[in-house]
Amino acid sequence: xxxxxxxxxxxxxxxxxxxxxxxxxxxxxxxxxxxxxxxxxxxxxxxxxxxxxxxxxxxxxxxxxxxxxxxxxxxxxxxxxxxxxxxxxxxxxxxxxxxxxxxxxxxxxxxxxxxxxxxxxxxxxxxxxxxxxxxxxxxxxxxxxxxxxxxxxxxxxxxxxxxxxxxxxxxxxxxxxxxxxxxxxxxx
Numbered sequence: 001x002x003x004x005x006x007x008x009x010x011x012x013x014x015x016x017x018x019x020x021x022x023x024x025x026x027x028x029x030x031x032x033x034x035x036x037x038x039x040x041x042x043x044x045x046x047x048x049x050x051x052x053x054x055x056x057x058x059x060x061x062x063x064x065x066x067x068x069x070x071x072x073x074x075x076x077x078x079x080x081x082x083x084x085x086x087x088x089x090x091x092x093x094x095x096x097x098x099x100x101x102x103x104x105x106x107x108x109x110x111x112x113x114x115x116x117x118x119x120x121x122x123x124x125x126x127x128x129x130x131x132x133x134x135x136x137x138x139x140x141x142x143x144x145x146x147x148x149x150x151x152x153x154x155x156x157x158x159x160x161x162x163x164x165x166x167x168x169x170x171x172x173x174x175x176x177x178x179x180x181x182x183x184x185x186x187x188x
Contacts, residue, residue, distance in 0.1 A: 003084065005175035012043035020046040024053060034179070038085055038167055041174040048166055055163035063156030065122070067098035072119045073160045075108045076126040083168035084187040085176045091185035109187075121147035129157050 010016070014025045014035065021043035029035050042049040060070060071094035078086035091109060094100035100108070100119075107114045114120035125144040128136040141154065170176070178186050 003172070003175040005173075007173040009041055009044055009174050011037060011040040011174075013040060017043040018046055021049055024049050028053070034181070036089070036179050037176050038089075038171055041176055042166065042170050048170065052163060052166035055159055055166070059156055059159045059163055063159065064150065064152045065156060068094070068100045068104075068116075068119060069122050070160075071098040071100050072104075072108060072114070072122045073126050073157055074164065075105075076123045077130060077161060077164040078168060079109065079111060080127060080130045081164065081168040083164070083171050085171040085178055085182075086164065086167055087187050088178045088182040088185040092182045095185070118147060121149070125149075125154075126157055126160075129161060134158065134161070 012021060012025070014022050014029065017025055017040075024046065025035050025039055025043055028039050039049060042052055059073075063070065065073065071090055074090045075087065075094060078090055087109065091105060094105050094108070095102075101116070104114045104116050104119055107120075108123065114123055121144060125136070125140060128140045144154065145151075
């Protein structure tokens, strides 16, 4: 069932967006080969698109997580926030680019225990951070650190939550349609 559009917002393109946003959309097209619908909606406010792209790149480049752990964080946040667009997009990335096993991907999408203990620790701590609004119990922090993660990883999850706040929220407001490359991973 399609999500209801909550805001009258236009899907911007490289040709219709304000110059600052158009430049960012062009960067996305150069990197990805297309402009995802989500970017087109975020481009209505260049600061949102810039904030998203900056936090996304910083999480990927400096968070210290493996690609599979990165997708575990992003998928967990997107699922908890109910963002079907980002769940589809990160499911494709997890499956095709980040080396997440089919069993782990299924568990991430369902919110069940992951067969990989380290990925499960990432998912569980990310859930704690979200559900407790950045105020997890000390025991949860200690459990995450004991699973082989560091202070840097804890802070990277904060960065990922900021990133997904941009994308998940705009997708909710715009009822963003899943792009063709992500369509096989649509949430049904």
